[in-house]
Amino acid sequence: MKVSDFLKEYNVKLLKGLGQNFLTNTHIAKKIVERADINENDVVLEIGPGAGTLTEFLVLTGAKIIAVEIDKRLKPILERFNKYDNIEIIFVDFLKFDVSVLPKGFKVVANIPYSITGMILKKILFSDFSKAVLMVQKEVGDRLLLPPGADRNFLSVVVQSYTMVRKVFDVSKGNFVPRPKVDSVVLEFEKTEDFKYDIKEFWDFVSKCFGAKRKTLQNNLKRFTRIECFSKFDLKKRPQELENEEFLELFETFKGCK
Numbered sequence: 001m002k003v004s005d006f007l008k009e010y011n012v013k014l015l016k017g018l019g020q021n022f023l024t025n026t027h028i029a030k031k032i033v034e035r036a037d038i039n040e041n042d043v044v045l046e047i048g049p050g051a052g053t054l055t056e057f058l059v060l061t062g063a064k065i066i067a068v069e070i071d072k073r074l075k076p077i078l079e080r081f082n083k084y085d086n087i088e089i090i091f092v093d094f095l096k097f098d099v100s101v102l103p104k105g106f107k108v109v110a111n112i113p114y115s116i117t118g119m120i121l122k123k124i125l126f127s128d129f130s131k132a133v134l135m136v137q138k139e140v141g142d143r144l145l146l147p148p149g150a151d152r153n154f155l156s157v158v159v160q161s162y163t164m165v166r167k168v169f170d171v172s173k174g175n176f177v178p179r180p181k182v183d184s185v186v187l188e189f190e191k192t193e194d195f196k197y198d199i200k201e202f203w204d205f206v207s208k209c210f211g212a213k214r215k216t217l218q219n220n221l222k223r224f225t226r227i228e229c230f231s232k233f234d235l236k237k238r239p240q241e242l243e244n245e246e247f248l249e250l251f252e253t254f255k256g257c258k
């Protein structure tokens with residue numbers, strides 16, 4: 001059955017506030033799932049299965065699928081997966097879901113609700129995931145990939161420092177119901193083994209460095225640390241101009257500066 005048929009049959013009106021633009025193109029869903037390179041020993045988290053377009057392909061991989069959906073109205077539509085024993089659908093707000101119950105190295109595949117992208121990324125990055133294939137709003141995804149000098153934000157720095165992040169493909173508005181105002185992009189994040197810091201501390205540090213993006217590093221740093229420690233850096237630069245490696249050096253210096 002098509003997504004629109006499910007919605008009609010179960011009389012579900014999609015809610016903008018929950019980012020409910022459901023993917024209708026099954027070729028795209030298949031390609032997203034293939035990109036995650038899933039085998040039957042994997043545990044895969046899906047955030048927001050919606051009407052189950054991605055879930056259909058996830059469940060066929062034979063991996064253990066944990067799908068976390070906030071909207072209980074979708075229960076009757078998702079009940080068709082009850083016939084599989086490798087899927088568990090949990091109706092709860094993902095932001096309140098305890099990801100520590102998932103085994104180390106779990107994967108994430110999701111077309112996420114765009115209004116909470118930052119919070120979802122934070123939760124994934126702070127978890128024991130190994131790889132995530134996520135559809136996000138195109139503008140947000142493209143910004144995550146920006147190199148130094150461009151209009152990037154603290155999330156671009158954190159994500160590029162902590163993971164190998166790559167663009168998979170663009171997805172245009174016409175592939176969803178209802179049709180959203182924005183285009184989308186699928187990104188792949190692979191955790192790198194060589195990041196030697198505490199990701200939570202690094203996230204906090206980079207976010208503070210970008211506190212006032214238009215201001216110099218000096219002006220940002222002096223609000224929360226002793227500026228004398230950073231004499232070897234060019235603090236006249238703005239945070240978005242720094243190379244990722246420079247941010248790591250800056251963080252190293254910050255840690256030694258307390």
Ligand SMILES: C[S@@+](CC[C@H](N)C(=O)[O-])C[C@H]1O[C@@H](n2cnc3c(N)ncnc32)[C@H](O)[C@@H]1O
Binds near residue numbers: 022114
């Ligand atoms: C963009 S839709 C994607 C639906 C489906 N995966 C697809 O690709 O068609 C986002 C989904 O996330 C769900 N959602 C929104 N906020 C959520 C939250 N905090 N926790 C879990 N699911 C959420 C929505 O109800 C919706 O099903």
